[in-house]
Amino acid sequence: MPDTVPAPMPSDLLDLARAAQGFMPADEGDLLFRIALERLPHGPGLEVGTYCGKSGIYLGAAAQRVSGATGTTAVVFTVDHHRGSEENQAGWEHHDASVVDPEFGLMDTLGRFRKNIARARLEEHVIAVVGQSTTVAAHWRTPLSLLFIDGGHGEEPARADFRGWAHWVQAGGYLAIHDVFPDPADGGRPPYELIYLPALASGSFSEVAHTGSLRVLRRTRGSAGDPL
Numbered sequence: 001m002p003d004t005v006p007a008p009m010p011s012d013l014l015d016l017a018r019a020a021q022g023f024m025p026a027d028e029g030d031l032l033f034r035i036a037l038e039r040l041p042h043g044p045g046l047e048v049g050t051y052c053g054k055s056g057i058y059l060g061a062a063a064q065r066v067s068g069a070t071g072t073t074a075v076v077f078t079v080d081h082h083r084g085s086e087e088n089q090a091g092w093e094h095h096d097a098s099v100v101d102p103e104f105g106l107m108d109t110l111g112r113f114r115k116n117i118a119r120a121r122l123e124e125h126v127i128a129v130v131g132q133s134t135t136v137a138a139h140w141r142t143p144l145s146l147l148f149i150d151g152g153h154g155e156e157p158a159r160a161d162f163r164g165w166a167h168w169v170q171a172g173g174y175l176a177i178h179d180v181f182p183d184p185a186d187g188g189r190p191p192y193e194l195i196y197l198p199a200l201a202s203g204s205f206s207e208v209a210h211t212g213s214l215r216v217l218r219r220t221r222g223s224a225g226d227p228l
């Protein structure tokens, strides 16, 4: 992490990020913004788990600033099938009935995402990829300066996101993982046991920062596409 503290996010974008529906506390969003500022000059970023674009606003704000500084268009891809994770479905703690499409009886967060990113005027920088994370990962070939994993928090999606995406992080790039709870009393285990611990155990990543449940690891061995 750089020693100098960058200028904070513009207050209008901060207000929109804070107001957006989703699961990104302000202090963790601030760390996301800062790591994206550092990494996006080196290539595209990618988020797994768009939901309504709350974290996307923090990432997009960084991409917008990097674009202004470099004269190129910095981007963050964000992958989601927009049907919600297991824990977002009816009857679960994180369900929001207002994002259920009545025609199909299924969640649909794509419209909310689009509105939130359009309101923030970040459409040039935050690029939605709509589909199953495993399917998109199987076809993905682009090195990533920053990978942020915040998709399904069950065992199967967490394991698949690590296997499908982590090796695309560039040498020196960041793997950020959300909802990492070493203490089971604080929350679910899969992001900790099936993403964070395997990333460290691979010997390819070491931890550089954390705030709340957001952990940031740097790729210290191998390059994008190499097996971990």
Ligand SMILES: C[S@@+](CC[C@H](N)C(=O)[O-])C[C@H]1O[C@@H](n2cnc3c(N)ncnc32)[C@H](O)[C@@H]1O
Binding pocket: 021, 022, 023, 024, 048, 049, 050, 051, 052, 053, 054, 055, 056, 079, 080, 081, 082, 083, 084, 085, 086, 088, 109, 131, 132, 133, 134, 150, 151, 152, 153, 157
């Ligand atoms: C915790 S939410 C993401 C929160 C978001 N980053 C924010 O800041 O509010 C997880 C998202 O992952 C998506 N998701 C879960 N499993 C998925 C999968 N296998 N493929 C694609 N998206 C998935 C869900 O649809 C949900 O929108």
